[in-house]
Amino acid sequence: MWAFVVVFCALVLIYWWKNFARIPGPNFPNGPLGLPLIGYVPVFTEKNILVGLDKAHDQYGEVMSVNLGPSPRMVIIGDYQVLKEVFKEESSTFRPVEMNWGNAYFRSGNGYDSRGLLFSQGQEWTEQRRFALRRLRDFGMGKSSMEELIQEEIRQLCQKLDKQLNQPLKVDLTYNLSVVNALWTVITGSRLSLDDPKLIELVVKIDELMEMSGNVNLVQMFPWTRHIIPELSGWNKSKEIMYGLINFVAKDIKEHQDNFEANKEMLQENPNDFIDAFLAKIQESPESSSFHGQLGINNLKAGLLDLLFAGIETTSTALCWSTLYMIKYPDIQRKVQNEIFKYVGKSRPVNLDDKPNLPFTEAVIQEVLRITCIGPLGIPHCAQTDIKVGNLWIPQGTSIMPNLHRITRNPAAFPEPNNFKPERFLDSQGKYCKIESNIPFSIGKRDCLGKSLALAELFLFFASLMQRYSFKSVHDDLSRVDLEPKVNFTQAPQPFDVIISKLE
Numbered sequence: 316m317w318a319f320v321v322v323f324c325a326l327v328l329i330y331w332w333k334n335f336a337r338i339p340g341p342n343f344p345n346g347p348l349g350l351p352l353i354g355y356v357p358v359f360t361e362k363n364i365l366v367g368l369d370k371a372h373d374q375y376g377e378v379m380s381v382n383l384g385p386s387p388r389m390v391i392i393g394d395y396q397v398l399k400e401v402f403k404e405e406s407s408t409f410r411p412v413e414m415n416w417g418n419a420y421f422r423s424g425n426g427y428d429s430r431g432l433l434f435s436q437g438q439e440w441t442e443q444r445r446f447a448l449r450r451l452r453d454f455g456m457g458k459s460s461m462e463e464l465i466q467e468e469i470r471q472l473c474q475k476l477d478k479q480l481n482q483p484l485k486v487d488l489t490y491n492l493s494v495v496n497a498l499w500t501v502i503t504g505s506r507l508s509l510d511d512p513k514l515i516e517l518v519v520k521i522d523e524l525m526e527m528s529g530n531v532n533l534v535q536m537f538p539w540t541r542h543i544i545p546e547l548s549g550w551n552k553s554k555e556i557m558y559g560l561i562n563f564v565a566k567d568i569k570e571h572q573d574n575f576e577a578n579k580e581m582l583q584e585n586p587n588d589f590i591d592a593f594l595a596k597i598q599e600s601p602e603s604s605s606f607h608g609q610l611g612i613n614n615l616k617a618g619l620l621d622l623l624f625a626g627i628e629t630t631s632t633a634l635c636w637s638t639l640y641m642i643k644y645p646d647i648q649r650k651v652q653n654e655i656f657k658y659v660g661k662s663r664p665v666n667l668d669d670k671p672n673l674p675f676t677e678a679v680i681q682e683v684l685r686i687t688c689i690g691p692l693g694i695p696h697c698a699q700t701d702i703k704v705g706n707l708w709i710p711q712g713t714s715i716m717p718n719l720h721r722i723t724r725n726p727a728a729f730p731e732p733n734n735f736k737p738e739r740f741l742d743s744q745g746k747y748c749k750i751e752s753n754i755p756f757s758i759g760k761r762d763c764l765g766k767s768l769a770l771a772e773l774f775l776f777f778a779s780l781m782q783r784y785s786f787k788s789v790h791d792d793l794s795r796v797d798l799e800p801k802v803n804f805t806q807a808p809q810p811f812d813v814i815i816s817k818l819e
């Protein structure tokens with residue numbers, strides 16, 4: 316009996332060593348040895364995963380490999396130049412199969428393929444991404460421009476804030492509703508009131524999905540546990556949240572389909588919104604296309620979920636961070652306000668054309684994005700074929716994780732990286748100057764699809780709020796303003812109160 320146990324354990328260890336722990340070749344990045352099943356332990360024992368990875372980078376270099384959980388070694392890149400070269404490769408635009416099985420299960424029903432934008436692969440991803448990029452750029456689709464839509468959201472947000480002045484206020488949900496609504500209007504063509512229960516339901520569902528994705532639950536690590544302990548493993552909860560969201564968008568898609576059928580000729584030429592444009596695309600697509608028939612509808616549902624999931628929490632979290640940094644650094648807040656008063660004044664709304672005249676405001680936004688790095692580890696990629704960059708070799712099938720947090724805190728590019736210093740983005744004449752390696756949106760062929768929209772939203776929301784209001788901490792002692800992030804799938808501020816008063 317004991318002999319059998321010993322042989323069995325030895326075989327498991329050999330399997331683990333060969334397939335998971337071993338460094339596969341001389342030019343593969345080195346890294347710490349992870350334990351079977353749980354992987355690299357400091358990820359769980361340090362304050363958060365970023366601190367754990369920082370320690371490993373300090374020891375093994377900016378490009379290293381590590382086991383995270385029960386998965387094989389993945390390559391983690393914390394060097395800007397290397398990441399730029401690797402993510403330039405077409406072969407690195409794939410996603411690891413093991414990370415999206417659950418997602419594929421919900422959205423295509425077979426557990427193998429994944430639709431939409433975040434997790435699709437190859438030709439399907441190229442087609443879906445190209446379409447979404449173009450349609451987001453068109454925004455408003457001929458009816459009203461993207462900027463007008465955002466300006467309307469800002470007007471509604473200010474009306475709401477005006478009713479809650481001079482008292483402690485949590486702004487996260489309020490910002491979230493406004494940012495959701497801007498995207499929802501582009502997608503569905505209709506704006507909701509900020510108190511609309513439908514809008515609140517959507518925000519709550521996306522929050523739940525975000526929290527679920529950020530928490531390491533058993534079913535994510537060991538998918539088979541769903542058959543044995545569906546409740547305990549987190550499977551039932553995942554299903555409930557995911558199906559809730561899918562049904563939410565499915566209702567709007569159905570309404571659009573009915574309307575499209577009734578007004579086909581007109582909408583085919585002049586779609587009102589993202590969903591109409593997608594339905595028009597479905598009509599004209601051949602069988603070989605990922606827009607054709609039921610596959611097209613599945614891609615529409617999954618793509619909408621992806622836009623909402625990736626586009627809402629991230630942007631409103633960035634707005635919350637900028638508010639928190641302004642209450643922590645009132646001098647910087649005043650400097651932003653003075654710049655806006657000088658170039659825009661107090662009454663005319665700020666618009667995107669004002670950007671070149673507001674270099675300090677722009678520098679503050681870039682510094683907030685850098686220091687808070689909202690998606691610190693991006694989304695993992697996977698090498699579809701062997702990738703060779705300089706001496707580095709990444710074999711086919713290896714997962715690649717960009718450590719954006721590490722890159723945006725590199726002291727060579729950002730001296731005193733842990734200090735909030737917007738001036739680093741200004742030249743000697745006070746003009747805004749870009750720093751190439753500030754990449755909170757990742758880089759390369761599969762970088763953030765919503766980067767332009769996010770930057771436009773952040774500039775308009777932030778500058779407009781700074782023009783109208785002063786933001787103050789509830790604490791007289793500003794050392795009590797906590798900038799420590801809650802590290803999840805994203806880095807968000809701890810819940811905080813702010814006192815907003817109107818600027819005269």
Ligand code: HEM
Binds near residue numbers: 627689690755761766
């Ligand atoms: C401050 C705001 C935002 C930040 C920091 C951010 C960051 C990121 C990052 C780091 C990635 C991973 C890129 C990679 O795989 O290498 C990503 C992907 C993505 N983002 Fe964003 N994002 C933001 C806002 C938005 C917005 C507003 C939208 C949509 C309207 C959006 C849609 C997406 C999509 C669809 C992807 C997946 C792209 C693909 O797989 O091809 N994001 N984002």
